[in-house]
Amino acid sequence: MRALVVPTAKLVGIDLQTVHGPVPPVLVPLRTVPLLASLIQTYESSVDVIYVLVHEGADQVVAYLEFFPHPKVDLVEINPGGSLADTISDFIVKRPEIFEMDHVIINLGDTLTSPLSAEHQAANFVAYADTQESARWTLFRNSENAFWEISDKQYREDISTWHTFLGVWGFRDFSEFASILNRTAATNGVSHFYIAITEYFAHHAPVLVKPAQWIDYGHADNLNIARREAMNHRSFNSMSFERGGSSIKKSSQNTAKLIDEIEWVLSQPDALRPFTPTIYSYDLAPDQPWVEMEFYPYPSLDECLVFARHDLDVWERIFNRVFEVLDLQGEEQLVATDLSLDLKTMYIDKPRERIAHFLDTIAIDVPIDERLYVNGVKCPSLLEATELLPQLLESAGALRADAFVRLHGDLCFGNILYDTHHHLLKMIDPRGRFGRNKNFGDSYYDLAKLSHSVHGKYDFIVLDQFSLHREGEARFELKFRERPDHGEIARMFERKLADRSVDARRVRLIETTLFLSMLPLHSTRPDHQMAMLLRGLSLLAECVA
Numbered sequence: 001m002r003a004l005v006v007p008t009a010k011l012v013g014i015d016l017q018t019v020h021g022p023v024p025p026v027l028v029p030l031r032t033v034p035l036l037a038s039l040i041q042t043y044e045s046s047v048d049v050i051y052v053l054v055h056e057g058a059d060q061v062v063a064y065l066e067f068f069p070h071p072k073v074d075l076v077e078i079n080p081g082g083s084l085a086d087t088i089s090d091f092i093v094k095r096p097e098i099f100e101m102d103h104v105i106i107n108l109g110d111t112l113t114s115p116l117s118a119e120h121q122a123a124n125f126v127a128y129a130d131t132q133e134s135a136r137w138t139l140f141r142n143s144e145n146a147f148w149e150i151s152d153k154q155y156r157e158d159i160s161t162w163h164t165f166l167g168v169w170g171f172r173d174f175s176e177f178a179s180i181l182n183r184t185a186a187t188n189g190v191s192h193f194y195i196a197i198t199e200y201f202a203h204h205a206p207v208l209v210k211p212a213q214w215i216d217y218g219h220a221d222n223l224n225i226a227r228r229e230a231m232n233h234r235s236f237n238s239m240s241f242e243r244g245g246s247s248i249k250k251s252s253q254n255t256a257k258l259i260d261e262i263e264w265v266l267s268q269p270d271a272l273r274p275f276t277p278t279i280y281s282y283d284l285a286p287d288q289p290w291v292e293m294e295f296y297p298y299p300s301l302d303e304c305l306v307f308a309r310h311d312l313d314v315w316e317r318i319f320n321r322v323f324e325v326l327d328l329q330g331e332e333q334l335v336a337t338d339l340s341l342d343l344k345t346m347y348i349d350k351p352r353e354r355i356a357h358f359l360d361t362i363a364i365d366v367p368i369d370e371r372l373y374v375n376g377v378k379c380p381s382l383l384e385a386t387e388l389l390p391q392l393l394e395s396a397g398a399l400r401a402d403a404f405v406r407l408h409g410d411l412c413f414g415n416i417l418y419d420t421h422h423h424l425l426k427m428i429d430p431r432g433r434f435g436r437n438k439n440f441g442d443s444y445y446d447l448a449k450l451s452h453s454v455h456g457k458y459d460f461i462v463l464d465q466f467s468l469h470r471e472g473e474a475r476f477e478l479k480f481r482e483r484p485d486h487g488e489i490a491r492m493f494e495r496k497l498a499d500r501s502v503d504a505r506r507v508r509l510i511e512t513t514l515f516l517s518m519l520p521l522h523s524t525r526p527d528h529q530m531a532m533l534l535r536g537l538s539l540l541a542e543c544v545a
Contacts, residue, residue: 002047002121003101006039007087008109009055009078015220018421019299021309024057025110027064028217029307030226032463035217036061038112040070046121047105051098053078053091060309067467067481084108085181085193092178104174108167110218113211120170125207126197127168129214131159136219138165138194147202152190166214169197169206176200224297242292247280251290257431259284262291264409264432267439271328272406275425296426301413302459304420305489306481314420315489319496321425322416326446329406334440339401342435343442347398348390351513355386358519364526364533372537373475379537380544382516389513392543396506398444407434407441413453414462447502448510454493456511456539457482461531468531478534505543512539 008026011017020028026036036052043050050070054061055078065073078090088106092098103122107113113127131139134156141162143149156162171177181196216222228245238251252258262284265276282291301318304310310318359368359382366372368382380388393399408415409431417426434441452458457480460466465481497504515536522528 001049001101002103003098003105004039004043004047004050005053005088005091005098005104005106006036006050006109007053007078007084007091007106008036008061009053009082009087011056012110013218013220016218016223019220020307021311021314022057023307023309024054024061025217026052027057027060027307028110028223029303030112030215030217030223032303034064034307035109035112036064037068039107040073042112042115043105043107044070044072046118048072048101049074051076051091051095052109053087055080055087063483064481067465067479083191083193085184085191085196088193089178089181099175099178101174102172104171106167106169106171110216111167112215112217113166113168114213116168116209116211120207120209122172123170123207124172124201124204125170125209126201127166127209127211127214128163129166129210131156131162131164134159134162138191139163140165140198148198150190150194150198152194163208165194165197166211168209171200171204173204176203228295228297241295243280246295247292248295249290249292251288255286255289258289258291259286260432260438261430262289264430264439265291265293268406269332271331272325275325275328275427277426277428296417296419296428298417298419298424298426301416301418302453302463304418305413305453305486306459306463306465309483310420312485312488312492315492317423318418318420318425319492321418321423322450323496323500325425325427326443329408329446330443332406333403334405334437335403339404340399342404342437343399343401345435346442346445347393347510347513351389351517352386354517354520355382358529361520361523363523364530366530366533367474370474372534374478374534374538374541375476377538377541379534379541382533382537385512385516385537385540388540388544389509392509393513396503396509398442398506398509401442404434404437404440405443406439407431407443408446408449409434409441411446411449413450413459444502444506444510447497448507448514451493451497451507452511452514454490455508456515456535458515458532458535461528461535466531468527468534476530476534478531478538508539508543512536512543515539 008024011022012020012025012028027034040050050073052073053076058077065075076091076094078087135153138153139151139162140148151162177200180199184192184196187195215226240249242249262282265279268276278294280292283289371381372379408427410429415427415429417428432438434445460480467479469477515532518532519529
């Protein structure tokens with residue numbers, strides 16, 4: 001029997017709380033996946049049980065595991081206020097069956113390494129890295145007077161002889177380590193956990209394992225570096241970091257879209273430039289355009305909404321900034337007599353073409369001509385939706401306009417970067433086109449894009465924070481991993497719309513077209529397609545209720 005022990009009894013530090021709110025490090029995401037999910041995926045095939053040791057923020061980990069249960073995970077609540085050694089000791093008292101294990105791995109709850117080999121996972125081992133910073137980490141090196149010399153977060157002028165503990169250790173005799181830990185005290189400023197580590201491995205020569213990759217989830221600067229290295233670009237984009245990582249150079253196979261994006265940024269008036277990336281250089285060559293622009297390490301709002309735990313005051317500031325941008329966009333207008341053609345293109349023709357493509361290539365088992373029940377609510381069928389939407393959009397005034405305003409064109413939360421520390425906002429990846437018009441379009445379109453993140457739960461779908469269950473042919477239960485404050489955030493957004501006399505029903509109808517238009521774009525993820533279909537039909541049901 002083998003076990004993994006993940007101590008995560010404290011919240012992230014203040015620097016990371018500014019970005020993510022007061023959350024345990026195991027719930028901090030990278031590549032849109034929380035650390036806990038990555039740890040489970042890394043170890044689930046090689047261990048029999050995964051003990052997750054929690055205290056501060058325990059309710060958050062409990063809620064996560066209730067939504068995404070795993071048969072091997074055992075959540076252990078630890079007594080408050082202890083050191084790492086105290087946490088491990090308390091765990092041993094509460095789970096004495098740990099001594100029955102043939103092998104135990106401790107992996108600190110703010111660290112992820114590349115997978116260890118099967119040989120290493122059965123050995124006494126220590127994971128380490130070459131030392132880059134001495135005052136931030138616990139270091140070790142060979143010593144003439146002892147098995148190891150330990151430097152516990154102390155500055156060292158010469159770091160070439162020191163190794164950094166990564167926070168991952170393997171024990172073939174965990175009962176002996178526990179016995180050593182129980183009788184050990186801190187010495188010369190070194191934590192007694194590390195004193196016990198040193199004594200145990202002095203008697204059980206460890207394999208020193210240097211993982212090919214390791215990620216530190218415990219410090220904002222290192223996590224930003226990991227995010228930059230792990231950026232998941234759309235398939236048609238190619239990006240490289242320039243100027244020591246302070247800028248990105250971007251090219252694309254979708255040349256027309258990239259040209260629109262570059263021209264959109266260049267065309268912004270002075271009042272909107274603070275909210276768009278700074279362009280250093282570019283080329284608009286039709287066959288091979290490229291752009292180099294400033295890189296911003298801020299998290300996107302989809303990550304803030306789904307994974308972070310910001311209080312409502314922070315969200316008030318976020319929405320104030322977002323609507324400030326929308327108000328500035330509305331100060332410049334395009335007046336024309338035939339704008340209804342563009343509205344029809346975007347709200348009628350485009351969804352109809354996308355739905356037709358979806359039906360031609362449909363890969364999910366769902367009746368298209370039968371009304372569906374979503375969370376107990378009767379919704380129109382997909383075929384009914386295609387017939388209803390033009391009429392409803394017309395009656396809501398969505399197909400008529402005297403003027404367009406400046407537009408982003410894809411203002412979902414994933415395309416808004418926000419620095420919660422300095423309250424800075426940057427819009428990225430604009431569509432830059434609405435029908436025949438560049439840079440100008442229907443103000444309701446950007447509002448609907450925002451709403452399908454806040455109200456529509458689009459980001460919960462694309463970030464895999466949902467569950468979908470089917471009962472029979474036409475009944476579905478679609479749930480999202482929401483907290484109570486998500487409802488408050490949505491109501492805050494609705495109040496902002498009401499303050500501007502925005503027609504919420506009109507927003508919801510356009511939001512419906514967005515979900516249905518996306519169906520063929522997610523053909524590689526049938527679960528996403530199904531969730532988007534059900535969400536789109538649910539929104540339509542709200543409009544016809």
